Amino acid sequence: MARVTASVYTSHVPAIGAAMDLGKTHEPYWQPLFAGYEPSRAWMKANTPDVIFLVYNDHANAFSLDIVPTFAIGCAETFAIADEGWGPRPVPAVRGHPELAAHIAQSVIQDDFDLTIVNRMDVDHGLTVPLSLLFGKVDAWPCRVIPFPVNVVLYPVPSGRRCFQLGRALRKAIASFDAPLKVQVWGTGGMSHQLQGPRAGLINREFDMAFLDQLIADPEALSRKPHIEYVREAGSEGIELVMWLIARGAMSDSPPRVVHRFYHVPASNTAVGHLVLENT
Amino acid sequence: MALEKPYLDIPGTTIFDADQARKGYWLNQFCMSLMKPENRARFKANERAYLDEWPMTEEQKQAVLDRDLNRCIAHGGNIYFLAKIGATDGKSFQQMAGSMTGMTEQEYRDMMLHGGRPIEGNRYIGEKK
Numbered sequence: 159m160a161r162v163t164a165s166v167y168t169s170h171v172p173a174i175g176a177a178m179d180l181g182k183t184h185e186p187y188w189q190p191l192f193a194g195y196e197p198s199r200a201w202m203k204a205n206t207p208d209v210i211f212l213v214y215n216d217h218a219n220a221f222s223l224d225i226v227p228t229f230a231i232g233c234a235e236t237f238a239i240a241d242e243g244w245g246p247r248p249v250p251a252v253r254g255h256p257e258l259a260a261h262i263a264q265s266v267i268q269d270d271f272d273l274t275i276v277n278r279m280d281v282d283h284g285l286t287v288p289l290s291l292l293f294g295k296v297d298a299w300p301c302r303v304i305p306f307p308v309n310v311v312l313y314p315v316p317s318g319r320r321c322f323q324l325g326r327a328l329r330k331a332i333a334s335f336d337a338p339l340k341v342q343v344w345g346t347g348g349m350s351h352q353l354q355g356p357r358a359g360l361i362n363r364e365f366d367m368a369f370l371d372q373l374i375a376d377p378e379a380l381s382r383k384p385h386i387e388y389v390r391e392a393g394s395e396g397i398e399l400v401m402w403l404i405a406r407g408a409m410s411d412s413p414p415r416v417v418h419r420f421y422h423v424p425a426s427n428t429a430v431g432h433l434v435l436e437n438t
Numbered sequence: 439m440a441l442e443k444p445y446l447d448i449p450g451t452t453i454f455d456a457d458q459a460r461k462g463y464w465l466n467q468f469c470m471s472l473m474k475p476e477n478r479a480r481f482k483a484n485e486r487a488y489l490d491e492w493p494m495t496e497e498q499k500q501a502v503l504d505r506d507l508n509r510c511i512a513h514g515g516n517i518y519f520l521a522k523i524g525a526t527d528g529k530s531f532q533q534m535a536g537s538m539t540g541m542t543e544q545e546y547r548d549m550m551l552h553g554g555r556p557i558e559g560n561r562y563i564g565e566k567k
Contacts, residue, residue, distance in 0.1 A: 173532065217521070218519045218521075219473065222467060242525060243522040312459055313453055313454060350554075352535075352555075353517045353535045357450030358546075358555075359549055359555040361557075390445070390562075423550075423553055426532045427554075
C-alpha cells in the first residue's frame with residue numbers, strides 16, 4: 159500500500175526561483191536563504207519519494223477570474239510551466255501520477271470534499287519554486303508530482319479547519335492506494351507577507367514562530383484560527399498558510415520527527431518559513 | 439444581505455472579495471491577456487489602443503496607464519493579476535509592492551532587509567503607533 163512518509167512546508171516566493179534561474183544564489187542577499195535549505199536537500203537525496211502531493215495556490219495563471227476552484231487536483235500525465243508574464247521558468251515540465259490522482263479524487267470526493275478535476279493545467283511558481291528549493295537545478299524532477307491548487311486569492315478562501323480535515327481525508331486516500339508508493343505531502347506559501355496597498359511589506363516574526371510551533375505540536379488547535387487573524391497578523395497574502403494545514407492533516411496522529419526547521423527574512427517581500435516533518 | 443467583511447478595519451489593505459472581483463473582472467482579464475508574448479508586444483506598442491479593446495472603465499484604463507497599482511486595486515484589480523503588467527514592464531514583485539507604499543524603491547528594499555514593516559501599529563485603522 160502507498161504511505162505518507164513525510165511532509166514538507168515552504169514559502170514559494172517567485173524571486174527565489176528567479177535567483178536560481180539567474181545564478182544569483184551565492185550573492186550576499188540570497189546566500190543565507192539557500193544555505194537554510196541545504197540540510198533539506200541532503201535529506202531529500204536520501205529520502206526521495208515516488209510521488210509528491212504538492213499543495214500550492216495558482217497566482218492567476220492557470221485560473222483566470224472565469225473559473226476559480228476552491229480545491230483542484232491535477233490528474234494529467236504532464237504539466238507545462240506557466241508563462242506568468244516574464245516568460246516560463248527554465249525548469250523541467252512536471253510529470254504527474256494520473257492513477258494515484260484519480261484514486262485520491264475518488265476517495266476524497268466520496269469523503270465529502272468536492273474537488274475540481276483538472277486534466278490540463280500549466281503550473282506556476284507556487285509549485286515550481288518549492289521543487290527548485292528542495293531539488294536544485296535538475297534536468298528532470300526526480301519523482302512524480304500531483305499538483306493540488308487551492309484558492310487563496312479570491313475570498314472566501316477555505317478555512318484552516320476545512321484544510322486540515324481535507325488532509326485527513328487525503329491521508330486515508332493515499333493509504334488505500336494499492337501500490338507500494340512513498341508519498342510526501344507538501345504545503346506551500348506564506349509565511350507573513352503582504353504584496354498590496356500601503357501596508358505592503360508587513361512581516362510578523364512572532365506570528366510566524368508561533369505558527370510553526372503550533373503546526374508541529376498541535377495542528378488541530380491551529381486549524382481553528384480564523385481567516386481574519388491570518389490577514390490582520392500575517393498580511394493579506396499570509397492567508398496562504400492555511401494550505402500548510404492540508405499537508406499537516408495528512409500526517410499520522412503520532413508526533414512527527416522534526417528533520418529541519420528554518421526561518422529567514424526577507425526574500426523579496428516575504429518571510430520564508432520551512433519545515434520538514436517525518437512520520438514516526 | 440451584504441457580504442460579511444470583518445477585514446475592513448485593517449489599514450492599507452484591500453481584500454479581493456466577490457464585490458472587488460465583480461468590479462475588476464475586465465481589468466483582471468486584461469491583465470491575464472499579458473501572459474501571451476504577442477499580447478505583451480501589442481500592449482507595449484500602443485497601450486491606449488490595446489486597453490480600448492477591453493470593456494474596462496476609463497478610471498481603470500487610466501490607472502493602468504499611470505501604473506498606479508493602488509488605484510488599480512481600488513477599481514477591483516488583484517495583485518496577482520496586476521503583476522502581469524509589472525512583468526511586462528520588467529519589474530519585480532518587490533518593485534511593484536514597494537510602489538504602493540509611498541516609499542522609494544531603496545527605502546522599501548531597506549525596510550525589508552531590516553525585518554519588514556512591523557505589525558505594531560498596523561493591525562487596525564486609527565491604531566496608535
